[in-house]
Amino acid sequence: MLDDRKKKVLQAIVEEYINTAEPVSSNALTSNHGLQCSSATIRNEMADLEKSGYLDKTHTSSGRIPSEKGYRYYVDELLKDDDISLEEIKYISSKLETKVNEIEDLTKIAANTISEVTHYTTVSIGPKANEQIIKDIKFILLGSRMMMAVILTDTGLVKETIIKFDEDVTEKQIETINYMFNKKLKGQPIEKIDRPLEEYLYDEMTYSVNVIKPIIEQIKKVLEDEQIYLEGANKSFDLPEFNSLEVAKNFVNVLDTKELMADMLNSGFADDIQVYIGDENPKEELKDFSVVTFKHKVNGKDLGTIGIIGPKRMDYSKVISVMKYINKKLKEIE
């Protein structure tokens, strides 16, 4: 579709613009981008690329900037996905070697590392519990009217929650409840904690609803809990596009809306790295930004999702290279 020189010109413009944040002139490309032709020739190529929608102008006599179609072509066809230095590899490896006690922390550490290496803002969310299989449930009495439930899943996820009762509960009762819950749920996917289970337990047990109900409700609640973590929110403010108050304000608003962030991270279906450029974002509010996400999966089970959010003029090469490397490393860990 695009001939060789046009590809080179487009790539040069995208990369130059990613570096400088200034519209790229025909002259700027003659010097150092390995294009063996004059600025006039490049101007002709640029005019063609603009006609086909890969480039935009900010005004009649300005240099060119990539359009979203241009970025998309760059991401699909032109970028290098090994744009990562030895130092970066070493740094990432050492960060991921941190011993974690809870599997959720791994995603957090990865998100933090990505933010540090790429200098972009990252957002992360923990594992989706409801895709997982219950390995064990433990109930521990913490007082006459308070207990803790601990749920272990096949992927090593541990979720715990405190449950309070309106009446006294005995150690004996907890034991029975423990037995019944495990009998019914061990080896089952988490979705099984639902209405039929509730009814079954009411039937099987002599205890009042006052005990069973809060347990089920609270367990459901904690399993649905989605904690969002933000890393390097301030980093974005050093980018020139954030000199526009409009953009900066919008950005803070977006980051502050937890539901939006959760939707953003949950919207990617695939196992692989997803790139959303501007309007490609499912969410209207993100249309001025680019988002790159990837899911950390083990045996098809979601162990958390990380998203990078930055300007459309994002360093896709670096971002994707780093994500690929982190993804590989995470897979190695378990």
Place this chain on the structure above:
Amino acid sequence: MLDDRKKKVLQAIVEEYINTAEPVSSNALTSNHGLQCSSATIRNEMADLEKSGYLDKTHTSSGRIPSEKGYRYYVDELLKDDDISLEEIKYISSKLETKVNEIEDLTKIAANTISEVTHYTTVSIGPKANEQIIKDIKFILLGSRMMMAVILTDTGLVKETIIKFDEDVTEKQIETINYMFNKKLKGQPIEKIDRPLEEYLYDEMTYSVNVIKPIIEQIKKVLEDEQIYLEGANKSFDLPEFNSLEVAKNFVNVLDTKELMADMLNSGFADDIQVYIGDENPKEELKDFSVVTFKHKVNGKDLGTIGIIGPKRMDYSKVISVMKYINKKLKEIE
């Protein structure tokens, strides 16, 4: 020190400036602030107040803005601390009635409520565990090399953590460890988890250091953990002072620095509400902002600290009134 009319003029200027964010002119005060004199008289008073350091000018022919000394005088002597409407009282009460399973959540809810009512950004931090008395410790085996420790304190605080081992641990071992830890620590302040305890346990128990050491380390770690919560970061961006990129950037940077936020919240000693205006802040980075903090305490035990961070032109009356009311309500809860 200040005569009556000067107080009135200062108060009017502070309140006017808090409302409008514009330098206040002598004319603006003649109309609606109950001052029975001409603008010329007010000009004279303003010149005096400026000479004594309560007011500043942005340039020779501009209106006046309060200096930090002016704000301080206002906060100490002039503000109303019952600046809270019936609707606000109702809203706060209803929010604080939310049933919480963990005592930490109460601080979070309070911080969220304050942010919603005042429209400022709030920061909160959970209870300081190390001031508390250990009521009970429970250890639960979650696998052959993994267990959970749950620590209960006298104030109702529950802290739990997962501990992983490099060797297999039996149910029997855990029982003994459970017994020993409780024997040694029940009724003791949390600081007792220290070197002497470690040595005692090594002596008393036949288990390898590989088991005792990770337990003590991990427990210490989780008790020191300070999670910072942010509410309404975006709200500040609607204020006119945040139209300056300099200020906005600074603000995001400050909020993003967790250690700074923790220091800020931990620096207040007193039980009561603390107001730091601009340079009064212990931290250099906060010198362009005002911070109002208060500790939620029960029986002298810290149950969390909340801070409001906003422009020096903060609505101190509203903020302090709301905080006082919330403080009272929290005390009622337990």
Place this chain on the structure above:
DNA sequence: GATTAGCAATCAAAACAAAAGAGTGCTAAA
């Protein structure tokens, strides 16, 4: 036929200038 030098045309950004307006400080009168 593709490439390039040359140049007028375009437009943003910077620099400059002028006018308007808000507010003060001071003086002198009430």
Place this chain on the structure above:
DNA sequence: TTTAGCACTCTTTTGTTTTGATTGCTAATC
């Protein structure tokens, strides 16, 4: 002691000009 009056100061706004970067087109060149 208070206030009316007014010159003076300084910011803000608005308009104009200049500068400079960059393009698109044309005609010459390879």
